[in-house]
Amino acid sequence: MDEQARIMQALGGVSLAGHSVQGSMGLQPPHGHDGTDDGRKQDIGDILHQIMTITDQSLDEAQAKKHGLNCHRMKPALFSVLCEIKEKTGLSIRGSQEEDPPDPQLMRLDNMLLAEGVSGPEKGGGSAAAAAAAAASGAASDNSIEHSDYRSKLTQIRQIYHTELEKYEQACNEFTTHVMNLLREQSRTRPISPKEIERMVGIIHRKFSSIQMQLKQSTCEAVMILRSRFLDARRKRRNFSKQATEILNEYFYSHLSNPYPSEEAKEELAKKCSITVSQGVGSTITVSQVSNWFGNKRIRYKKNIGKFQEEANLYAAKTAVTAAHAVAAAVQNSQTNSPTTPNSGFQMKDEEFQLDSAESKNTLLTNMFTGSSGSFNLPNSGDMFLSMQSLNGDSYQGAQVGVNVQSQVDTLRHVISQTAGYSEALGGNTMYSPNCLNANGGWHDAMTPSSVISPTEGPGSVHSDTSN
């Protein structure tokens, strides 16, 4: 009502913006009118009165009045004046609110959605965010399965977000169009300036953007939850498969003197384990997991050697069997291929090294191996053991064959060195140094193995430096 009063007052002869109503409108005195100021004022006053009371009347009456007013000779002039006044007052009141500063909260949400790959370009964002999330956890970022999980979930969120956003935008546009049409329609009967329509559109957009902000907020929350779950999942422990553990253990116990696989060896092990594991659960073992495993193994082995004795024996037996096979094969090969090396009376048959089960191997070796130091303390009888330098330079100690085979060993060594051409590698070194762990309980004075698989090794072969 304040505005109405102001309008009334303004129209009552008060000049606006430096000129009178009459002057500003350039009104010509209508036909038959007396032309005096008082008369015009009276005329305008009548119209205004009718406008003001229009709502008090019945619909039909109002329609009739409306029509009458629309046809009134003063209507266009009055309409313009009202528009002008309204615009001026409206601008003075709301003008300062037109330019809203960007909402910091909204900016944060936008930035986050962009960073997470929810908004912004379609490709790359998600994976980048996944990589960032992986990197943030401090672990290797090569866990492809969890990545793809994360990505697919993120894509779902992204899709939902965009669908909802589209819906909101569509609804906003529809509503804006509707309101604009309504205002345009009404602008025929009441003064509505284009600026006012614009302002109304702005208001609608603001309302809708606040709804959008809620959507963005929800999306951000969803991403955060996903992310935390993703990171939690990385922390979740899953036992490696039996085969993978076996491969790692084989390497560990065959390199007990220095269980520090090189980077290449770790990769090789990871690959080997992955191949084995992928047949089962479909998961992979990464290089960092191999590092973790060896870190844990070393510390736990060192802490409680006694506990690992049996395991060590078991793997030593396995190694021995494998080695014996290799030796037997070499002998066989030398016998068949080298006429200059006739049957020396030493024939290794596979059966001699074939143990029925892990248990029998274990029993056998538990009986064989005694002692309590860091490494395996074997009976110090050199003639009971096959001992040779493996082909890649690692110390190698194979199976106990149950009989005195020292002479045969010499023959074998000779044969193998001749056959395989590794006389240099084999020469000089015989028995491996006794203890794996030094006085400080460390491994570091031991020799360094080069790789998990030497060029001449078969897939199943391992080195053993179990010492006596």
Added chain:
DNA sequence: ATTCATGATTACTC
């Protein structure tokens, strides 16, 4: 439910 085994993480050292 409890205990043990084990993969992962963290703080620290070299």
Added chain:
DNA sequence: GAGTAATCATGAAT
């Protein structure tokens, strides 16, 4: 940056 030691957290066995 790799390794150690301690610790956390979970899976599996009991």
